[in-house]
Amino acid sequence: MEHGNYVHSLLDGVAPDWVPGWAVVVSTAAVGVALLIAFVAVLAMFSVWLERKVSGHIQCRYGPMYVGGWHGWAQSLADALKLLMKEDLVPIGADRVLFVVAPALVLGSIFGALVAFPFTPGFFFADIDLGIFFILGMSALTTIGVVMAGWASNSKWSLYGAMREAAQVVAYEIPLGISLLVPLMVAGTFNLLEASQMQAGWFGMKWLVFQNPFMIPAAILFFTAALAETKRAPFDLPEAESELVAGFMTEYSGLRWSFFFMEEYAAMFLMSLVAAVFFFGGFESPFTHLAQRAFVGETAAVADLPLLYQLTAGVVLFAKALFGVFVMMWLRWTLPRLRIDQVMTMGYKYLTPLALACVLAAGTWEAIF
Amino acid sequence: MRGPTTFRQYLRNVWDGFFTTLIGMRITGRYLLQKPITVQYPDERMPIPDRYRGIHYLEQEKCINCLACARACPIDCIEMDAIRHGKELEWVSFTLDYQKCMFCELCVYPCPKDCIHMSTEYTLVSTDRSEFVHDLLSFKGMARDARVRMREAEKKKAEKVAAKKAVAAPAPAAGTEGAKPEEAQEAAAEPAAADAEAGADLSGDEEAQA
Numbered sequence: 001m002e003h004g005n006y007v008h009s010l011l012d013g014v015a016p017d018w019v020p021g022w023a024v025v026v027s028t029a030a031v032g033v034a035l036l037i038a039f040v041a042v043l044a045m046f047s048v049w050l051e052r053k054v055s056g057h058i059q060c061r062y063g064p065m066y067v068g069g070w071h072g073w074a075q076s077l078a079d080a081l082k083l084l085m086k087e088d089l090v091p092i093g094a095d096r097v098l099f100v101v102a103p104a105l106v107l108g109s110i111f112g113a114l115v116a117f118p119f120t121p122g123f124f125f126a127d128i129d130l131g132i133f134f135i136l137g138m139s140a141l142t143t144i145g146v147v148m149a150g151w152a153s154n155s156k157w158s159l160y161g162a163m164r165e166a167a168q169v170v171a172y173e174i175p176l177g178i179s180l181l182v183p184l185m186v187a188g189t190f191n192l193l194e195a196s197q198m199q200a201g202w203f204g205m206k207w208l209v210f211q212n213p214f215m216i217p218a219a220i221l222f223f224t225a226a227l228a229e230t231k232r233a234p235f236d237l238p239e240a241e242s243e244l245v246a247g248f249m250t251e252y253s254g255l256r257w258s259f260f261f262m263e264e265y266a267a268m269f270l271m272s273l274v275a276a277v278f279f280f281g282g283f284e285s286p287f288t289h290l291a292q293r294a295f296v297g298e299t300a301a302v303a304d305l306p307l308l309y310q311l312t313a314g315v316v317l318f319a320k321a322l323f324g325v326f327v328m329m330w331l332r333w334t335l336p337r338l339r340i341d342q343v344m345t346m347g348y349k350y351l352t353p354l355a356l357a358c359v360l361a362a363g364t365w366e367a368i369f
Numbered sequence: 370m371r372g373p374t375t376f377r378q379y380l381r382n383v384w385d386g387f388f389t390t391l392i393g394m395r396i397t398g399r400y401l402l403q404k405p406i407t408v409q410y411p412d413e414r415m416p417i418p419d420r421y422r423g424i425h426y427l428e429q430e431k432c433i434n435c436l437a438c439a440r441a442c443p444i445d446c447i448e449m450d451a452i453r454h455g456k457e458l459e460w461v462s463f464t465l466d467y468q469k470c471m472f473c474e475l476c477v478y479p480c481p482k483d484c485i486h487m488s489t490e491y492t493l494v495s496t497d498r499s500e501f502v503h504d505l506l507s508f509k510g511m512a513r514d515a516r517v518r519m520r521e522a523e524k525k526k527a528e529k530v531a532a533k534k535a536v537a538a539p540a541p542a543a544g545t546e547g548a549k550p551e552e553a554q555e556a557a558a559e560p561a562a563a564d565a566e567a568g569a570d571l572s573g574d575e576e577a578q579a
Contacts, residue, residue: 058397061407220387334393350383
């Protein structure tokens with residue numbers, strides 16, 4: 001089903017007649033790219049600040065308080081500026097090409113995955129029917145980048161971190177995908193936009209997580225697998241600070257390192273977005289549903305929806321994803337780090353069978369009811 | 370380490386893993402919501418206990434320059450210098466070298482007049498080593514009442530000397546009776562003159578000191 005893109009329709013309306021169709025599409029894409037880059041950069045900076053504040057308060061201290069005045073909100077800006085001014089170092093004996101390409105690949109794949117998301121009913125970068133499949137594939141590309149970084153760094157610590165990362169991601173891709181089968185079965189579509197819109201109404205009772213009793217275990221399994229995918233505690237062995245200096249990122253500094261850092265927070269956000277869309281209602285909320293009914297009625301074309309509705313929907317989705325990110329940060333300071341063999345055990349012996357059992361049970365439930 | 374041996378244990382492991390995580394999250398959540406215990410140094414400071422061993426504080430008027438604290442110091446941080454005028458002291462310096470001081474409080478206890486103490490001040494930042502040798506005096510020279518007492522003492526001394534002289538001088542001139550009251554008057558006049566002299570002498574001394 002073809003969904004209208006708000007920016008596309010806006011530019012189409014604004015452009016004079018002599019501008020060919022493909023130019024409008026390209027300019028829509030350009031706007032989208034610029035917005036995405038800006039969004040991810042600001043998101044990463046905000047997430048870093050949030051992480052430092054949350055970590056601080058859990059540890060009975062304040063986080064940054066000084067830079068910028070109110071609770072050090074400009075700390076991330078100052079850090080970003082510092083990173084930009086650092087020396088661009090490539091170690092001796094490092095594979096230069098791979099060393100340079102690795103952070104770009106890692107960040108690029110997360111950008112690509114974010115492309116498939118509907119941030120509001122009218123504002124999305126690409127309407128991909130195989131949405132979730134695409135996202136899972138793109139987020140797995142980061143592993144290649146990490147292994148490249150570890151190998152190209154010509155350093156023992158980096159190689160250990162990269163090998164652990166490869167093993168961990170392979171182990172947890174399976175439960176990640178299988179646990180997502182449960183909402184896919186209930187929703188019936190891979191398309192994120194349709195899955196979001198399907199959860200409209202009834203003050204959250206139509207959320208996919210409430211449609212099937214096995215959705216709740218599936219949500220927990222998905223979240224756990226997502227923690228392992230994004231190398232987040234308690235699965236943060238690839239970048240284990242106290243063990244491997246900085247794991248695969250050891251030899252990186254300045255802007256290149258900031259790419260890895262941005263990728264970590266963007267990936268966290270990505271996984272939380274997937275959870276929000278497929279379990280917790282996407283951009284739908286009581287406000288947006290009432291607004292839609294009030295303004296245009298349920299079956300109106302998306303391009304007709306007013307801007308306020310679009311913005312509310314975006315904010316709601318963002319809030320849900322941010323809550324997921326916050327829970328990830330909370331868990332980081334709650335749980336001790338798992339050993340690599342414990343990580344593997346958990347992935348293969350616990351999460352995978354449980355995910356399969358969940359799918360079986362959910363499918364049976366769907367078939368019966 | 371052996372894994373679960375029965376299916377029951379496996380399920381137990383799953384439940385434990387999930388539930389203990391939630392318990393942990395409750396604990397950290399509680400810490401997240403409570404007010405942090407740190408203070409924004411240097412704008413705010415932690416409250417310091419009263420008996421804290423900080424920088425020293427000397428009650429200069431009480432000090433008698435006995436050097437008990439200097440002798441007690443295990444590292445010989447304290448050096449003091451004062452000129453004695455009879456019973457009164459004219460202070461030159463009382464220095465404590467904080468490059469050496471280990472804040473052990475051993476100097477406080479031997480003081481017979483209980484005049485050296487350790488305060489709750491602890492900030493000792495400087496860019497120059499000479500600034501670490503603190504002079505604990507609040508004023509140099511003599512205290513005002515000490516100076517007054519010294520002058521009184523000197524006056525009395527001068528009176529005594531004059532009285533002795535007066536007693537010694539009229540003895541060979543012992544003769545007519547009428548002469549005695551005159552002599553007594555003379556003797557009375559002499560200490561007054563001597564007093565005036567002494568006063569003049571002292572005022573000159575004071576000017577020189579001031």
